[in-house]
Amino acid sequence: EAVQQACPQYRFTFLGGDNHVDDPTELLQSAGIAVTAGGQNSVADLAVTDTPAVILPQPRPFTEQKLGAQALAGLATVRNAFPAPDEWPELLRRRDTDWKRWQTDGAARRAAQVIAGVAADPGQRPTCVVTLADANRKDHLTHQVNLMPMGVDHVTVALADAEALAKAVPKSYVVQGPRNLAAARNLGAKVAIERGAEVLVFLDADCLASDALVPRYAAALQHRPEAVVAGPVTYMAQGEMRVTEPDPHPARPNPAPGELVDADNYNLFWSLSFALTADTWGRIERGFGGFDPGYEGYGGEDTDFARELQRHRIPLVWVGGAHAYHQWHPVSSPPWEHLADIVANANRFHDKWGTFPMEGWLEAFAAEGAVVKQDAPERYILQKHELQHPPGK
Template identity: 40%
Template sequence: MTTASALTIAAGRAEHLRNVIRGFDAQTVPPVEMIVAVMQDAPYDDLPRTRFPVHQIMVPPRDGQLPLAAARNAAAAAASGDVLVFVDVDCIPGPGLIADYVAAARPGQGLMMGEVLYLPDGALRDGIDAGRFDGMGVRHSDRQAPPPEGLRACEDYRCFWSLNFALHRADWDRSGGFDEGYLGYGGEDTDFGRGLSERGMPIWWMRGGRVYHQYHPHCMPPIHQIPSVIRNADYFASKWGHRTMEHWLHAFRLMGLIENGAQGLRILRQPDDADFALCRQEPHMPYANTRRVLDRLQGIAGPERHDPARIREVERQQADMLARRAG
C-alpha cells in the first residue's frame, strides 16, 4: 500500500496552520503523518487533534531571513511516506488531495502540481466546507487551468510553484531538494524547477489534488521583500547565468524602486504609501496579481492586454532585467 506524508512549512499564521491540519484530517485517504517545519523560535501549541501524528521540527531563521528552501528539505527528510505532499500553510487541502496524489505518483513519474482555488475574504466564517469553497473559489488568471483529466505536461519549469505539489520519494531523492542558498522570499521555486528540467524530470499539471488558498492581504509584486528578491535573483544568476523573477524586477524598476546598471541591481528608495496602495491586495480581490500592477504602470488596458505585439514588447522589457546592463 502506497503511503503519503503531508508536509508544510510555517512561521506565524497559527490559524492558517490549524485549518491546514483540519483539512488533512478530513481526507478520504489520510496521510500517515504530517510534518510541520517551524521557522520561528517556538513550536505551535493548541493544534487540532488528528487521526495521524503531527510532528513539528524546528528550522530557525538564518541571518534574519526565513529559510524556506531549508525548511522544505527538512520536512522531506523527516517524512516516512512513499509520496511527499507539500502544501503551503495558507492552503487548505480538499478532501481528495492525498488520494489523488497517491493514485498518480510512482517512481519516475516526476512532480505533479494540483489545483488551486483562491477564496475570497470571509470564506471561512462558516467553517471549512469543500463544496462551498468549490462554488466560491477562483483560479489565478496567470496560471494554467488543469487538464480535463489526469496529467498534462508542463513545458516551462518556471511555472513550478511550491504552493501545492507532490512527488514520489524516489523522485525527491533524485531531485537533490531545494537549494538552501536561497534565503527569504523568491527564487527557490524557479531554481528547483530548473534543476528538475536539467535532470530530465517531468513536471505535470494535474486534475485534482485541489487546495483552497485562504485569503490574507498580500502585495504583488512583493515590494515588501525587495532586498531578498534582489539577492536571490543574483544567486540564481550565479548558478544559471541569468537572473530570475524578471517580472517583479521590471515592476520595481517601473516604480522607481530599483535600477539595473553596469554594477548590477541597486535599490533607489524604499516603497512608500502610494506604492503599497498600488500593489496591495484589497478585500474584493481573491489574490494579488503582478500582471495587474504592470498593466497599470504601463498604461495597458482592454484588448491591448492580449495584443501579440504588445505582449512581445513587455517580455522584451522584462528580459532586460535578466542580466546587468552593459557599460
C-alpha cells in the same frame, strides 16, 4: 409560525431545542412528511423509516450538507434556501420520495466490510503532507491540519514559534527548522521520510487540501513515479472558507480531473502545492541537493528548483482535479516588505541561469526608483535610500 398559518390543514410537531426525544423513529413512521436539515444522521433516520421529506441543507464550514443534498435528487425534495410561506402548501403535498435507493438494508454490514478491508490493506502508500509556518500563519495552518484526510501524516517545519504551533496543531508533527525557506523544505522532506512516508505532498501553510488532492496525487504517482506532480490552486476571497467549487488561478494549467499533462514550461512551477515519491526526492538530493538554501528570505528558490528538475530530466506533470484552496491574507503587490530579498535572490538566480525570475516585481520596483537595472554585469542594484519610504506606504 408563518408556515403554519399558510398550511392550516397540517398539524406540526417540532423536535429540537427543549422538545427533545431520545428516539424519533415512531414520530417519523407516523409522519405524513418530515422537514429536516441535511445532516447525515437525519437523512439516515428518514431513509430507514421511509419518511417523505423536505430537506433544507444548512450552511456548514465545509459545505457538507450542501454537497450531501446533491446526492438526494429523486430521493427527497431539496431546497437550498428556506421557502417562502406561500410555497409550503405545494411542498408538503409532494410525496416524491424514494428512499429504497439509499440502501439502508445491510448498510452496517457493508460498512464493517469496508473498514475491515481497509485495515487489512490500506491501499494508499504512506503519505505525508509537509508545510512551513510560523505563528503568523497559525490560524491558516490549523484549518489545513483539521481538514487533512484520515491516514495522512502531517509535518510542520516551524520557521519560528515551534512551541506555539505545536499547541495549535497537535495532530501535526512540529519540528523547529531554519527560517530559510529552502532549507526548511529540505528538512521537512527528511523528517517525513524518516517517519515512513513514501509519498511527499508539499502544501503551503495557507492552502487547504480538497478531498481529491491527496488521492489524485497518489494516483498520479502510481502512473508516473519518476515525476514531480502539481495541481491547480484556487485563491479564495476574504472571508471564504471552502474546498469545493474550484476556480483555479488562470496562470497555471487546469487539466480535466484525473488527466495528467507533461509540463512544457517549468517556470509555472509553484511550491504552494506539489508532490513526489520519496525515491524521487532521494534522486533529487543526489542530483542537486533539493531546494537551494543559497536563496535567503523570500523569492526565487521554487523557480530555481523547477529549473533544476528540468536540467536533471525529472518530469513535471500537471494533475487534473488535485485542487488546493489558498486562504486569503493581506498581500502587497509588488511585495515591498521583501524588496531586498527579491533583489538579492533575483541576482543569484541570474548568476546561475542567465535570466531573471520575478521580473514583473523587479520592473515595478524599478519604475518607482527603488532598484536600477545594471547592464554589465547584468543585475539589479538596490537603491537603499528608497527602502524607508516605499511608494504608497
